[in-house]
Amino acid sequence: MSALISGAMAMAYAVSGLFFLRFYKDTADRLFLIFAVAFGLLAAQRTLLTVLAERPDAHLALYVVRLLAFVLIIAAIADKNRASTPSG
Amino acid sequence: MATIVYALCALTSIACAVLLLRAYAAGRVRLLLWAGLCFVGLALNNVLLFIDMRVVPDMDLSVWRSLPALAGLALLVYGLVWESR
Amino acid sequence: MSRGDLPAEVARFLAEHIDAAEQLDILLLLHREPEREWTARDVSQAIYTVPASATLRLEGLAASGFLASTGGGDPCYRYAPRSEALRRQVDVLADAYRADRVAVIKLIFSRPPSPVQSFADAFRLKGKGS
Numbered sequence: 001m002s003a004l005i006s007g008a009m010a011m012a013y014a015v016s017g018l019f020f021l022r023f024y025k026d027t028a029d030r031l032f033l034i035f036a037v038a039f040g041l042l043a044a045q046r047t048l049l050t051v052l053a054e055r056p057d058a059h060l061a062l063y064v065v066r067l068l069a070f071v072l073i074i075a076a077i078a079d080k081n082r083a084s085t086p087s088g
Numbered sequence: 089m090a091t092i093v094y095a096l097c098a099l100t101s102i103a104c105a106v107l108l109l110r111a112y113a114a115g116r117v118r119l120l121l122w123a124g125l126c127f128v129g130l131a132l133n134n135v136l137l138f139i140d141m142r143v144v145p146d147m148d149l150s151v152w153r154s155l156p157a158l159a160g161l162a163l164l165v166y167g168l169v170w171e172s173r
Numbered sequence: 174m175s176r177g178d179l180p181a182e183v184a185r186f187l188a189e190h191i192d193a194a195e196q197l198d199i200l201l202l203l204h205r206e207p208e209r210e211w212t213a214r215d216v217s218q219a220i221y222t223v224p225a226s227a228t229l230r231l232e233g234l235a236a237s238g239f240l241a242s243t244g245g246g247d248p249c250y251r252y253a254p255r256s257e258a259l260r261r262q263v264d265v266l267a268d269a270y271r272a273d274r275v276a277v278i279k280l281i282f283s284r285p286p287s288p289v290q291s292f293a294d295a296f297r298l299k300g301k302g303s
Contacts (some may be wrong), residue, residue, distance in 0.1 A: 005154045012161035019168040023289045067093045070100040080296045111295035119288040
């Protein structure tokens, strides 16, 4: 059950990431590129959590990957609000 | 250390949810509603993760804590497919 | 056509195909001289913009079926609508623009932003336009 849920989430993160990538291609707005990378990381993290379920020592490293994804999202928001650069 | 990770993830999700839902309230662009709800789900996921790890370590909430995130992501994918053009 | 009273089909055409005044300028420029082939540089000089921006608009108009492009590294573009219906719509638009330029421009600027653009704008802490 939890593998099914994890698989569905990983796929949803990946598909969303692809949409963000396309939005980046359409608008050249850096925010979408960063979101695409962040969601890609979240998809990878979710997948690895399942693949490495038997290795609890790996879990902390995987949560750092999740942290990195969210830090990227913060960076995207900060970048969007830097008054000197209209990023799109 | 882990607490800080969960807290930061939760706070970021909440911030995104607030920004998106605020913008939805202003302009009624439906994509923002679905995206905002997705980040609410991700925030709940992170909060439940914290509770699972720190508050009730003897219980395993791993399926329960994923459900809000899964629901949120389903709404986001729905919104991206139908409302992004 | 009476002033301040744009035909509904002009409004529909604008909503569907035109999202910027510059894009309209370029379309109508090529429409005025249908036999002529334009490079991005020609267009950029004619409407006072940069070649990169002109290229973006020209490629977009070609992809939407208004222009023919010779392709390659430095393509030439020519007014060549994909269908008779499109050709007629642009003719009507050109007449409307000649009759009431202000109304057409106003319609372009009152167009709601795309959902994708709104998503990006949502992350501006101060809100758009400030």
